[in-house]
Amino acid sequence: MKRQIIAFAFAVAAAFATSQAPASAAGLELLQPGKLLVATEGTFPPFSMRAADGSLDGLEIRVMKEVAKRLGLEYTPVIIKWESLLIGLQADQYDITSDAMDITPARQKQVVFADGWLESGGVVVVPNNSSIKTPDDLKGKTVGALASSTFTKLAQDRGANVKDYKAETDGIQDLVNGNIDAEITDAIGAGYMIKSANMPLHVLPQFVSHIQKGFAVKKGKPELVKAVNKALADMIADGTYAKLTTDLVGFNPAPKDPIRSIQQ
Numbered sequence: 530m531k532r533q534i535i536a537f538a539f540a541v542a543a544a545f546a547t548s549q550a551p552a553s554a555a556g557l558e559l560l561q562p563g564k565l566l567v568a569t570e571g572t573f574p575p576f577s578m579r580a581a582d583g584s585l586d587g588l589e590i591r592v593m594k595e596v597a598k599r600l601g602l603e604y605t606p607v608i609i610k611w612e613s614l615l616i617g618l619q620a621d622q623y624d625i626t627s628d629a630m631d632i633t634p635a636r637q638k639q640v641v642f643a644d645g646w647l648e649s650g651g652v653v654v655v656p657n658n659s660s661i662k663t664p665d666d667l668k669g670k671t672v673g674a675l676a677s678s679t680f681t682k683l684a685q686d687r688g689a690n691v692k693d694y695k696a697e698t699d700g701i702q703d704l705v706n707g708n709i710d711a712e713i714t715d716a717i718g719a720g721y722m723i724k725s726a727n728m729p730l731h732v733l734p735q736f737v738s739h740i741q742k743g744f745a746v747k748k749g750k751p752e753l754v755k756a757v758n759k760a761l762a763d764m765i766a767d768g769t770y771a772k773l774t775t776d777l778v779g780f781n782p783a784p785k786d787p788i789r790s791i792q793q
Contacts, residue, residue: 567604
């Protein structure tokens with residue numbers, strides 16, 4: 530009888546442990562049980578890069594590691610070139626991509642994106658002591674932008690005198706030197722440059738154009754997409770996302786209105 534009671538206790542404990550395991554630990558359409566195989570370039574700061582000790586770091590790496598942790602899975606990076614990302618995904622070389630991929634209608638026909646995990650786009654960068662408070666204040670100002678980019682038109686549309694640059698870093702340096710009044714550039718790149726180099730600049734909170742980045746999954750894996758979406762929503766809601774990203778770019782790049790997954 531004693532042995533039966535002990536056996537019954539172990540069975541109850543095992544059942545309870547199973548019920549408490551992350552819902553994602555079972556039932557996901559994974560290539561390897563217990564692992565989340567994630568494609569990344571590893572060479573695109575501040576999204577993916579190498580830390581001083583050689584380990585992977587960056588916005589996408591931090592966020593995806595946290596997603597894997599919340600799903601009860603081992604984060605397993607697969608380093609791959611940008612041009613091969615979707616090819617490898619369709620060939621089942623990994624479960625998901627974390628590379629900084631824009632969500633576009635064309636790509637949504639090829640793959641399923643998890644809900645948008647990061648918002649970027651054109652922003653106005655100004656000196657800390659600038660009188661420019663909103664993009665509407667650019668009228669009549671000298672504004673730097675990358676030559677032949679959409680940022681040039683965004684400046685012109687606001688009545689600015691545009692100074693073109695072959696490299697965005699040149700425009701930022703001219704801004705630091707006081708040769709222009711503002712620069713329109715990518716939000717994430719600007720935030721990272723300012724933060725990492727401790728520049729006396731800041732990014733205005735209003736975007737002048739928008740894009741969202743998404744984690745791509747091969748079609749036919751609805752449970753994986755749902756689990757990733759829940760993990761993302763939870764980490765944004767509890768403040769973990771902001772803690773992981775803000776120290777890299779100086780602000781929280783979570784989308785206020787994420788592009789939602791289109792399950793097909």
